[in-house]
Amino acid sequence: MDDEQGISDRGPARAAPRDSLFLLTNLCTSDGAPLGKARIRNLSATGLMADCEGAVAVGARIALDLRGVGRVSGRVVWSRENKIGVAFDEAIDPQLARKPVASDASQRMSDYLRLHQPPTWRR
Known part of the structure; x- marks a missing residue:
């Protein structure tokens, strides 16, 4: 495979290792x-790959919220049909997106479910 083929098949070279997630x-x-x-499929410190509801043009300036990271801005560096590659304006810690939102199960459970749990039966 020549260099031109490699770039056209997978977009521009990546500056950081990426992590598959959803x-x-x-x-x-x-x-x-x-x-x-958008459904984020790959995330790295410097960018992401996502499936979008509609096409987004190369060069578009975008913003999005990443769970555990917060608001992120960047530029679309490649676009194919409804898939895009985004280069972030500033590097992030992608592992923050994998951390649980709450520290324990009772905090992740909604108030309604936590307050209305069935009694524990003893044998």
């Missing part, structure tokens, strides 16, 4: 106009 988020332009939902 996160849902909403994309918007840098000025807040909604671009639809």
Whole structure:
């Protein structure tokens, strides 16, 4: 495989190792106009790959919220049909997106379920 073929098949060279995962988020332009939902498939310190509801043009400035990380902004560096590659404006810690949102099971459970649990029966 020649170098041109490799770049066209997988996008530009990546600057950081990526981690496969599945996160849902909403994309918007840098000025807040909604671009639809996205499923993040790969995440690294410097960017991501996502499946989007609709096509997003190369060069578009976007923003999104990443669980555990917060608001992230970047630029679409490649786009094929409804898949995009984004280069972040600033590096992130991708492991934060994998950490649990709450510290224990009772905090992850909604108030309704926590308050209405069935009694524990003793034998």
